[in-house]
Amino acid sequence: LMRPEEVLNKFGNDKYQVTPDTFKMGIHHVLGKEIAKRFDNKGIVADVCTGAGFMALCLAERAKKVIVVDTNPNHLKLVKENAKVAGLLDRFEFLENDALDENLFNPLTNINAIFTDPDWALPENAKGDHVSSIYHMGPPIDSLFNNLKSFTQNIAIRLPKEVNLDELDSFPEHEIEAAYLDNKLKFYTVYFGDLIRGPGGTTLSLSSSDADK
Numbered sequence: 001l002m003r004p005e006e007v008l009n010k011f012g013n014d015k016y017q018v019t020p021d022t023f024k025m026g027i028h029h030v031l032g033k034e035i036a037k038r039f040d041n042k043g044i045v046a047d048v049c050t051g052a053g054f055m056a057l058c059l060a061e062r063a064k065k066v067i068v069v070d071t072n073p074n075h076l077k078l079v080k081e082n083a084k085v086a087g088l089l090d091r092f093e094f095l096e097n098d099a100l101d102e103n104l105f106n107p108l109t110n111i112n113a114i115f116t117d118p119d120w121a122l123p124e125n126a127k128g129d130h131v132s133s134i135y136h137m138g139p140p141i142d143s144l145f146n147n148l149k150s151f152t153q154n155i156a157i158r159l160p161k162e163v164n165l166d167e168l169d170s171f172p173e174h175e176i177e178a179a180y181l182d183n184k185l186k187f188y189t190v191y192f193g194d195l196i197r198g199p200g201g202t203t204l205s206l207s208s209s210d211a212d213k
Helices: 004-011 020-025 029-039 054-060 073-086 141-148 208-212
Strands: 044-048 065-070 092-096 113-116 155-160 175-181 184-191 200-206
Touching: 004 020, 029 054, 029 113, 029 175, 029 184, 029 200, 044 054, 054 065, 054 073, 054 113, 065 073, 073 092, 113 141, 141 155
Parallel strands: 044 065, 044 113, 065 092, 113 155, 175 200
Antiparallel strands: 155 184, 175 184
16 A cells, blocks of 8 residues: 555545555546536536546545446445545445446436546556557547447546547547646546537646645
8 A cells, every 4th residue: 555645645635545556547636626527517427447436536526426337346445445534435336347338337327427547557567657549548448438428428538648649530529638737747638528618629737736725
């Protein structure tokens, strides 16, 4: 597990349970909280490929319910523990499932929006180096998007800063947001449906000191 001061600085609470891999891939809470604002009034949202759930925690502060999906049961255990620490467990539902399963969600559940953060890591690189193609991610973005859009058009996909954005040209109308923290590009988020604020490209630039605001 990571040192408490590292967890506090990145995720906003030193009591969260984090492994080295989920620490590297987890979203900084300052950026996560800002991205989550797009999910205001969306009701039931899903976080697919959730990892340790740090984006899900940001979403749970704004959504009625967050359904977290991951193939790794250990990730789901981390999400549950972290949701308890945050006092948000009652807003969560947990699904151990493959993101490409066409029966991913209960057919009676009306999913209003989805955030997804598939695996970017190069094989054998312990999450330190990232793929540059959306087709090499786990799962590939085209297959993932095609499955998720059968549940809702309101989708946000987090992508590594190394990604070839031209590969998104064949996708439906979208907005690509570059996320900067302390003047360093961290990742991109691609928005579809009602999550779009304006087509084309936008920039989110925040400081880690914004956590106090």
